[in-house]
Amino acid sequence: xxxxxxxxxxxxxxxxxxxxxxxxxxxxxxxxxxxxxxxxxxxxxxxxxxxxxxxxxxxxxxxxxxxxxxxxxxxxxxxxxxxxxxxxxxxxxxxxxxxxxxxxxxxxxxxxxxxxxxxxxxxxxxxxxxxxxxxxxxxxxxxxxxxxxxxxxxxxxxxxxxxxxxxxxxxxxxxxxxxxxxxxxxxxxxxxxxxxxxxxxxxxxxxxxxxx
Amino acid sequence: xxxxxxxxxxxxxxxxxxxxxxxxxxxxxxxxxxxxxxxxxxxxxxxxxxxxxxxxxxxxxxxxxxxxxxxxxxxxxxxxxxxxxxxxxxxxxxxxxxxxxxxxxxxxxxxxxxxxxxxxxxxxxxxxxxxxxxxxxxxxxxxxxxxxxxxxxxxxxxxxxxxxxxxxxxxxxxxxxxxxxxxxxxxxxxxxxxxxxxxxxxxxxxxx
Numbered sequence: 221x222x223x224x225x226x227x228x229x230x231x232x233x234x235x236x237x238x239x240x241x242x243x244x245x246x247x248x249x250x251x252x253x254x255x256x257x258x259x260x261x262x263x264x265x266x267x268x269x270x271x272x273x274x275x276x277x278x279x280x281x282x283x284x285x286x287x288x289x290x291x292x293x294x295x296x297x298x299x300x301x302x303x304x305x306x307x308x309x310x311x312x313x314x315x316x317x318x319x320x321x322x323x324x325x326x327x328x329x330x331x332x333x334x335x336x337x338x339x340x341x342x343x344x345x346x347x348x349x350x351x352x353x354x355x356x357x358x359x360x361x362x363x364x365x366x367x368x369x370x371x372x373x374x375x376x377x378x379x380x381x382x383x384x385x386x387x388x389x390x391x392x393x394x395x396x397x398x399x400x401x402x403x404x405x406x407x408x409x410x411x412x413x414x415x416x417x418x419x420x421x422x423x424x425x426x427x428x429x430x431x432x
Numbered sequence: 433x434x435x436x437x438x439x440x441x442x443x444x445x446x447x448x449x450x451x452x453x454x455x456x457x458x459x460x461x462x463x464x465x466x467x468x469x470x471x472x473x474x475x476x477x478x479x480x481x482x483x484x485x486x487x488x489x490x491x492x493x494x495x496x497x498x499x500x501x502x503x504x505x506x507x508x509x510x511x512x513x514x515x516x517x518x519x520x521x522x523x524x525x526x527x528x529x530x531x532x533x534x535x536x537x538x539x540x541x542x543x544x545x546x547x548x549x550x551x552x553x554x555x556x557x558x559x560x561x562x563x564x565x566x567x568x569x570x571x572x573x574x575x576x577x578x579x580x581x582x583x584x585x586x587x588x589x590x591x592x593x594x595x596x597x598x599x600x601x602x603x604x605x606x607x608x609x610x611x612x613x614x615x616x617x618x619x620x621x622x623x624x625x626x627x628x629x630x631x632x633x634x635x636x637x638x639x640x
Contacts, residue, residue, distance in 0.1 A: 373548035386538035390576035425561045432553040
């Protein structure tokens with residue numbers, strides 16, 4: 221139970237920080253809406269709605285990257301990560317707490333992005349929402365671990381997209397498939413498998429990312 | 433290696449595809465060898481994290497390095513094959529090629545990660561974790577790419593790899609063995625070289 225309490229405390233800390241400083245979420249919201257507006261002009265008149273769906277996923281992915289690149293900013297600048305690693309709790313709790321707060325950020329960004337998409341392009345159906353929700357889990361799980369990795373490197377902001385995009389290809393395939401195919405079940409299944417597999421790997425390996 | 437080349441060009445029957453079918457004996461063994469290298473790199477990464485084996489980090493890195501070289505060769509030979517078979521240099525319908533493109537990007541990112549970190553235990557840990565991600569990514573990507581063919585190309589993609597004549601299959605096996613042997617030799621040489629480098633550096637530091 222103390223494990224869950226640790227996770228809760230860490231996630232609450234991130235959300236509270238965001239509530240006070242407000243530097244990530246407004247940026248994500250503004251970014252996702254402006255990307256969708258840009259995409260309207262990218263698509264020539266008469267292009268199919270399918271293209272718009274694909275571009276929605278691009279917008280979501282890059283918004284997530286924007287949020288992730290700031291994920292460990294406070295920890296890095298203030299040296300909090302050393303304190304967290306020294307704290308008498310399981311290290312994977314750091315990952316889980318951070319992933320939960322990232323999940324909340326993503327959810328908030330999509331709460332704006334999906335209605336905006338429905339307004340600008342075409343209505344949103346249940347399969348798309350399900351795909352986005354499952355994709356969020358995967359993005360938060362993998363992205364948090366990679367963000368922690370990228371923080372250690374020299375070219376942090378540069379490194380994260382490079383590390384993240386190849387791993388995000390299955391998420392994109394699953395998400396786009398779920399939103400455009402006639403049988404979204406398979407794609408949602410793929411997303412579920414991805415989430416479960418990578419969540420386990422991240423949970424087990426986070427310890428090695430922050431310790432030596 | 434020489435035996436396999438001889439077999440490829442003189443023994444294996446030319447099928448309806450004509451001469452360009454010969455590249456099959458290079459392309460597929462190279463692809464398998466690349467998988468083997470990635471898997472070996474992942475295994476060594478696991479050993480590093482789990483058992484804290486001293487040399488596992490370097491071995492994992494060398495294996496992945498070779499895997500990337502063989503992966504790039506797979507892309508090149510596959511592209512040549514696609515050119516003669518379908519008339520395009522790139523073919524999104526070919527699952528294996530797409531998979532290799534993803535893996536190639538992934539392992540290039542591995543190098544970026546590795547070279548952005550100072551040598552030390554942290555670099556070893558991060559590289560090992562990322563290498564493990566790669567091993568998990570392979571099956572997930574296979575699944576995902578198979579599924580993606582259904583909305584990108586509605587026509588079902590049919591398998592046609594297994595129906596080979598016995599002589600073709602024999603040549604293929606020899607070529608595969610030759611390629612694996614080549615990779616193993618390169619692995620040994622590269623590893624010895626890296627170890628020598630490290631030893632030299634240690635000695636130099638000791639002298640100063």
